[in-house]
Amino acid sequence: xxxxxxxxxxxxxxxxxxxxxxxxxxxxxxxxxxxxxxxxxxxxxxxxxxxxxxxxxxxxxxxxxxxxxxxxxxxxxxxxxxxxxxxxxxxxxxxxxxxxxxxxxxxxxxxxxxxxxxxxxxxxxxxxxxxxxxxxxxxxxxxxxxxxxxxxxxxxxxxxxxxxxxxxxxxxxxxxxxxxxxxxxxxxxxxxxxxxxxxxxxxxxxxxxxxxxxxxxxxxxxxxxxxxxxxxxxxxxxxxxxxxxxxxxxxxxxxxxxxxxxxxxxxxxxxxxxxxxxxxxxxxxxxxxxxxxxxxxxxxxxxxxxxxxxxxxxxxxxxxxxxxxxxxxxxxxxxxxxxxxxxxxxxxxxxxxxxxxxxxxxxxxxxxxxxxxxxxxxxxxxxxxxxxxxxxxxxxxxxxxxxxxxxxxxxxxxxxxxxxxxxxxxxxxxxxxxxxxxxxxxxxxxxxxxxxxxxxxxxxxxxxxxxxxxxxxxxxxxxxxx
Amino acid sequence: xxxxxxxxxxxxxxxxxxxxxxxxxxxxxxxxxxxxxxxxxxxxxxxxxxxxxxxxxxxxxxxxxxxxxxxxxxxxxxxxxxxxxxxxxxxxxxxxxxxxxxxxxxxxxxxxxxxxxxxxxxxxxxxxxxxxxxxxxxxxxxxxxxxxxxxxxxxxxxxxxxxxxxxxxxxxxxxxxxxxxxxxxxxxxxxxxxxxxxxxxxxxxxxxxxxxxxxxxxxxxxxxxxxxxxxxxxxxxxxxxxxxxxxxxx
Ligand SMILES: Nc1ncnc2c1ncn2[C@@H]1O[C@H](COP(=O)(O)OP(=O)(O)OP(=O)(O)O)[C@@H](O)[C@H]1O
Ligand SMILES: [Mg+2]
Numbered sequence: 001x002x003x004x005x006x007x008x009x010x011x012x013x014x015x016x017x018x019x020x021x022x023x024x025x026x027x028x029x030x031x032x033x034x035x036x037x038x039x040x041x042x043x044x045x046x047x048x049x050x051x052x053x054x055x056x057x058x059x060x061x062x063x064x065x066x067x068x069x070x071x072x073x074x075x076x077x078x079x080x081x082x083x084x085x086x087x088x089x090x091x092x093x094x095x096x097x098x099x100x101x102x103x104x105x106x107x108x109x110x111x112x113x114x115x116x117x118x119x120x121x122x123x124x125x126x127x128x129x130x131x132x133x134x135x136x137x138x139x140x141x142x143x144x145x146x147x148x149x150x151x152x153x154x155x156x157x158x159x160x161x162x163x164x165x166x167x168x169x170x171x172x173x174x175x176x177x178x179x180x181x182x183x184x185x186x187x188x189x190x191x192x193x194x195x196x197x198x199x200x201x202x203x204x205x206x207x208x209x210x211x212x213x214x215x216x217x218x219x220x221x222x223x224x225x226x227x228x229x230x231x232x233x234x235x236x237x238x239x240x241x242x243x244x245x246x247x248x249x250x251x252x253x254x255x256x257x258x259x260x261x262x263x264x265x266x267x268x269x270x271x272x273x274x275x276x277x278x279x280x281x282x283x284x285x286x287x288x289x290x291x292x293x294x295x296x297x298x299x300x301x302x303x304x305x306x307x308x309x310x311x312x313x314x315x316x317x318x319x320x321x322x323x324x325x326x327x328x329x330x331x332x333x334x335x336x337x338x339x340x341x342x343x344x345x346x347x348x349x350x351x352x353x354x355x356x357x358x359x360x361x362x363x364x365x366x367x368x369x370x371x372x373x374x375x376x377x378x379x380x381x382x383x384x385x386x387x388x389x390x391x392x393x394x395x396x397x398x399x400x401x402x403x404x405x406x407x408x409x410x411x412x413x414x415x416x417x418x419x420x421x422x423x424x425x426x427x428x429x430x431x432x433x434x435x436x437x438x439x440x441x442x443x444x445x446x447x448x449x450x451x452x453x454x455x456x457x458x459x460x461x462x463x464x465x466x467x468x469x470x471x472x473x474x475x476x477x478x479x480x481x482x
Numbered sequence: 483x484x485x486x487x488x489x490x491x492x493x494x495x496x497x498x499x500x501x502x503x504x505x506x507x508x509x510x511x512x513x514x515x516x517x518x519x520x521x522x523x524x525x526x527x528x529x530x531x532x533x534x535x536x537x538x539x540x541x542x543x544x545x546x547x548x549x550x551x552x553x554x555x556x557x558x559x560x561x562x563x564x565x566x567x568x569x570x571x572x573x574x575x576x577x578x579x580x581x582x583x584x585x586x587x588x589x590x591x592x593x594x595x596x597x598x599x600x601x602x603x604x605x606x607x608x609x610x611x612x613x614x615x616x617x618x619x620x621x622x623x624x625x626x627x628x629x630x631x632x633x634x635x636x637x638x639x640x641x642x643x644x645x646x647x648x649x650x651x652x653x654x655x656x657x658x659x660x661x662x663x664x665x666x667x668x669x670x671x672x673x674x675x676x677x678x679x680x681x682x683x684x685x686x687x688x689x690x691x692x693x694x695x696x697x698x699x700x701x702x703x704x705x706x707x708x709x710x711x712x713x714x715x716x717x718x719x720x721x722x723x724x725x726x727x728x729x730x731x732x
Pocket of ligand 2 (some may be wrong): 522523524567652653
């Protein structure tokens with residue numbers, strides 16, 4: 001019995017006393033959070049000792065923190081003691097047995113997106129044990145990546161296989177105590193992705209969570225850490241366009257990006273969590289902390305996101321521009337309809353000289369959707385010749401929805417320049433009529449106009465992702481007009 | 483082709499068309515002239531199906547069907563095309579993409595195969611050349627930042643692509659320079675055939691030198707107050723509308 005197993009055995013004992021389900025097969029911790037749960041998670045994951053300490057520290061801090069409350073989001077309070085913090089490999093017992101048992105509405109959307117049947121089952125959570133094509137595809141990919149020296153694995157694996165990198169970088173961009181949800185994540189995260197691109201290496205393919213085979217269920221407390229060493233490049237795709245259901249209502253992920261000298265990280269997200277029914281019931285709360293640091297000179301980090309899902313979205317992918325001449329970019333499309341609420345934006349911290357940031361935010365609201373853009377641009381004292389350009393556009397469909405813009409600008413260096421432009425427009429009857437006169441249905445007209453509105457952001461997405469994002473947008477806005 | 487009987491239409495409770503009747507046969511070109519605010523654009527929008535306008539009485543029969551029951555897109559599928567007096571900007575929507583989507587939507591509705599991008603590009607290039615338009619307009623967003631003349635030519639480009647049965651041109655000649663006017667007229671004339679009809683709204687007799695109409699109508703106060711052949715246009719050019727309006731009032 002090695003040390004970890006020993007620890008596990010001891011914990012299982014503690015766990016039993018604390019009310020753990022003793023049936024090892026189900027591997028589920030009863031709801032509630034205390035230190036023993038964190039010890040259990042860390043042991044289950046075979047983590048090095050320093051990780052456990054790190055988690056416990058985060059937990060202690062979390063206990064002292066207060067849940068934030070925002071002016072533009074409204075939701076029923078989350079009961080943190082009712083969440084089960086470890087429920088790896090989900091038991092197949094409660095899962096739908098076949099697609100016949102899945103919400104037909106969900107299946108209709110899958111079909112429209114052109115998702116293959118096997119993949120549909122996976123997304124809908126149908127219990128499957130067949131081996132997928134994608135698994136072998138992924139294996140081939142892994143081989144190619146290994147040849148390039150790229151590390152791409154689950155974060156749990158990285159903690160075991162590359163503890164030195166974890167120790168050096170984890171929590172350096174998003175500290176444990178950054179905010180309430182980040183602290184909770186640090187204490188209990190069970191899943192996530194780790195990427196390391198060696199010096200002067202261009203990652204030979206776009207990396208996607210899709211191909212991260214070993215841990216497919218993304219779980220509610222995900223943690224991603226991407227390190228691009230000097231002169232390297234990587235494009236990472238997160239999420240998928242198919243609506244994902246999850247019995248976990250709260251999702252509190254953390255993403256940390258580190259770009260060293262001359263490195264470039266391009267991070268693209270398409271988020272389509274279940275938004276709930278028309279009143280938002282059953283929808284996901286998506287509270288995410290994403291931040292990247294341009295640690296070296298001439299480093300560049302680019303966030304592109306398309307957000308159409310979730311009942312509530314709260315996220316501000318940010319860039320810390322430390323290196324001189326480093327570049328931060330944020331391109332975002334956020335759609336809210338029904339009772340959806342989104343409060344997103346970005347923060348650009350200019351620290352180094354000649355740093356540049358670009359923000360393009362496109363908010364689309366329909367029905368009773370509420371969309372808020374919140375952006376901070378800070379030019380520190382040393383940010384000589386810092387430049388920011390912000391373009392913040394809102395598109396309203398109907399008259400019950402809303403768009404709100406909150407730009408915060410702090411400039412401590414007189415040579416820095418910050419520009420902010422904001423527009424709000426409505427899809428005009430004239431535009432719709434023009435399209436319909438040319439034979440397009442009202443729905444196609446709306447989707448065409450909306451896609452036109454989002455063009456600058458979609459241009460930033462990798463090709464196939466952009467095509468999917470377009471389709472997704474069209475589906476999300478079905479029936480929004482008329 | 484088109485039969486309008488005693489058409490009355492209003493917007494926001496204000497009556498604009500007050501009993502308008504017009505018969506158009508297949509292959510015919512009808513010109514409509516008339517003072518500003520007389521209801522010319524209103525007529526074209528009612529024919530194209532703009533829902534803001536309320537038809538309070540009268541009938542419109544197009545190729546034997548009740549036109550007023552069809553949605554704007556159904557009318558387009560049935561071959562009705564309207565060149566807008568004020569074309570609408572669609573920011574970010576690529577012009578070529580828009581035209582291809584439009585053509586394919588119409589083809590699909592008719593059970594014809596859709597054109598792929600390659601074949602569509604070939605087609606649109608030929609039409610573009612014929613109108614002596616700049617290729618760069620294909621890459622831009624629909625009507626966005628187009629000059630007045632470019633917008634009008636773009637409308638005609640769409641018309642020649644869609645080859646409509648009934649074209650309604652609402653002041654397509656306004657704001658065109660002399661060369662553009664000739665181009666646009668050529669585009670329109672190239673579509674003339676025994677199956678196609680055209681309703682050409684204009685303020686200027688000059689256009690009618692290029693596009694020779696079979697009939698000229700004068701629309702005033704929401705009614706057709708005089709119909710004639712193209713000599714009527716010449717007469718109007720000389721005398722204005724006053725004498726006709728006096729006659730009509732008498
Ligand atoms: N939305 C509206 N609300 C109120 N009145 C309107 C509206 N739209 C049009 N009208 C009125 O209807 C009348 C007819 O307008 P229309 O655009 O059909 O004229 P027109 O004959 O095309 O004029 P022009 O030669 O200037 O283009 C005008 O008096 C105009 O002000
Ligand atoms: Mg008019």
